[in-house]
Amino acid sequence: MALRLDGNILVTGANRGIGLELVKQLAEKTGKGAHVYAACRDPQGDRSQVLRNLITLHPGKITVIQLDMAHEDSISAAVEVLRQKTGAGGLKVLINNAAINKPDPPAPLSVTGKKDMMEVYETNVAGPFILTKMLLPLLQRAAKTPSADKDHGDELSCRRSAVINVSTIFSSVEKCPETFTLAQVYPYRTSKAALNMLTRCQAEDFKADGILVAAIHPGWVQTDMGGDQAPLSTQDSVLGMLNVMSTLSSKDTGMLLDWEGSRIPW
Ligand SMILES: NC(=O)c1ccc[n+]([C@@H]2O[C@H](COP(=O)([O-])OP(=O)(O)OC[C@H]3O[C@@H](n4cnc5c(N)ncnc54)[C@H](OP(=O)(O)O)[C@@H]3O)[C@@H](O)[C@H]2O)c1
Incomplete structure (x- = not known):
């Protein structure tokens, strides 16, 4: 099934794990109007070989x-x-x-x-x-660009312009009593609780520009x-995350959701 995502999409930490799979599925499941920018620390290094193979598999897409x-x-x-x-x-x-997660779990105090x-x-x-702050003019440009496929009115969505911060259930203050014994990882x-607040602040800040901001576990x-x-x-x-991203709207801006779209309490 084609994803309801298009335009220029940037994924950080794209050479392994969830980031690599995001690039793979975005390249496979988006239409001609989408282009994936895969950001990683060492594009020529051994740890980016699988990413380089993906580029060969999807010429012109990544x-x-x-x-x-x-x-x-x-x-x-x-x-x-990116600007150029x-x-x-x-x-x-x-x-x-x-x-990153340091020291290695369970990382007690x-x-x-x-x-x-x-x-x-x-x-x-x-x-x-810093990355989101510096990219704001490019996000604003996308939010203003007319598109035949764009959601109507002033609705916020990933097809208009969006920032998705990958968070974790471990960031939830309310869930901490349930999750703390799994891994302390202070x-x-x-850091992820701070990322949630960043999500909330930017959601308020960027709303007027038509940019949605959400955190996903x-x-x-x-x-x-x-x-x-x-x-x-x-x-x-990643299939779940991309499906959630495809359906995000104004009601979701500033929220923390999981990969199935359920809201996680702060
Ligand atoms: N896996 C889980 O169960 C889980 C659960 C909840 C949330 N998450 C979140 O999901 C996201 C992806 O996690 P993952 O499991 O895929 O982790 P991972 O397998 O450890 O991969 C982390 C990625 O981040 C990159 N990275 C780390 N430091 C970087 C830096 N300074 N600059 C640029 N890239 C950097 C790594 O690149 P290098 O190869 O260069 O190190 C790698 O591509 C993270 O935000 C994580 O907190 C994961």
Whole structure:
């Protein structure tokens, strides 16, 4: 089934895990009007080989962008490349997917220090904050661009312009008593709770520009981060996330949803 997503779509952390599967399914399931920008730290490195293979499989559909979310100069350079490449269409969807979880789970308090906290915040919070801020003119451009397929009126949607922040159920303050014993991961939990607030603030800020902002929990997924005990494959998680993204509307802006579209309490 074709996805109701089109235009220029940027995915960060695109060389493995959920990000790689997002690029794969977006390349496979979107129509001619969609182009996927796959951002990763080391496009020429061994860890990007599968991504490079995908590009060969989908000629003209995917462009790789060098981007390290922990370095502002790298973000700035990537934004300039995107500005030139996306042209008048701007950027329709930004998926802030790249993230780290340090120290390795279960990461109790005793083994967690300030360095872990700062590193995780830099990648998981400051990175998406700066990237989204710098990309705002491109998102605004997409939101204003007339499109035959655009939702009517001033409805917010991913087909108009949107920022999707990949969060986690571990970010939920309300769910913490249920989830804490699974993995303490203080830096990761607090960084994603901050990402949720970033989502909420940007949703308010960008509403007038016609840009939707939402956070999505992908489920517990079999990736390097999720581990092999996770119940969900990357394929099922991403299929769910993309279906949810296809149907997001004004009522969802500023919300935290899971990959099946259910709302998660803050
Ligand atoms: N897997 C789960 O069960 C699960 C559950 C809830 C939420 N999530 C969220 O889902 C998203 C994807 O997770 P995943 O499971 O796919 O993780 P993953 O397998 O560990 O992949 C993480 C991705 O982020 C990239 N990345 C890390 N630091 C970066 C930086 N400074 N700049 C650019 N890219 C960077 C990695 O690139 P390198 O190869 O260069 O390191 C990699 O592509 C994350 O936001 C995560 O918090 C995952």
